[in-house]
Amino acid sequence: MVPLRQIRAQYDNRTIVIHQAYSPAVADAALKAGRFVPPFSFGRMTWIKPSFLWLMHRSNWARKPGQERILAVRITREGWEEALSRAVLTTSHPDAVERASVHVQWDPERSPRGAALNHYSIQVGIGRDLIRDYAEKWVVELTDVTPRVRSIAPLVRGGQAARAQRLLPVERPYPVPREIAARLDIDG
Numbered sequence: 001m002v003p004l005r006q007i008r009a010q011y012d013n014r015t016i017v018i019h020q021a022y023s024p025a026v027a028d029a030a031l032k033a034g035r036f037v038p039p040f041s042f043g044r045m046t047w048i049k050p051s052f053l054w055l056m057h058r059s060n061w062a063r064k065p066g067q068e069r070i071l072a073v074r075i076t077r078e079g080w081e082e083a084l085s086r087a088v089l090t091t092s093h094p095d096a097v098e099r100a101s102v103h104v105q106w107d108p109e110r111s112p113r114g115a116a117l118n119h120y121s122i123q124v125g126i127g128r129d130l131i132r133d134y135a136e137k138w139v140v141e142l143t144d145v146t147p148r149v150r151s152i153a154p155l156v157r158g159g160q161a162a163r164a165q166r167l168l169p170v171e172r173p174y175p176v177p178r179e180i181a182a183r184l185d186i187d188g
Contacts, residue, residue: 018075
């Protein structure tokens with residue numbers, strides 16, 4: 001049985017992959033520069049998600065306006081854990097949420113076809129006061145995975161779940177330090 005709230009991600013000893021959906025203008029500029037640059041907004045919170053399928057649900061497999069490009073963003077585990085250590089749950093007292101530089105919310109994980117599953121995926125909102133660290137210090141690599149998304153989406157829509165599943169990134173439980181796990185309701 002899958003734990004109710006668990007971070008599942010692609011990661012190695014030094015980095016973790018999160019996913020974000022962008023407009024072509026933001027994605028093209030970032031990929032050309034090898035880092036986030038304008039028109040990426042440094043003035044508002046950006047939400048990062050380790051769950052590929054949750055982002056596919058959110059972006060409708062890269063078909064929503066402004067979310068047509070999917071980037072796999074490899075960031076340092078040190079940066080990821082710094083963000084988690086500063087985070088408050090969005091269900092916390094409103095004053096705590098307002099003061100926090102990082103927000104965490106848990107949303108139902110999704111199947112390839114978008115159905116809500118019985119366990120949750122983490123979404124991490126990096127606030128304005130930390131976004132430059134995210135963009136300039138934590139990001140190690142940006143990869144455009146839109147072609148992969150566009151090859152998986154028709155399989156999902158066409159009922160070829162087994163073929164689609166083989167193309168999905170492999171995500172496994174991420175080991176979260178105990179003090180962070182307790183504060184953010186992370187199981188196992």
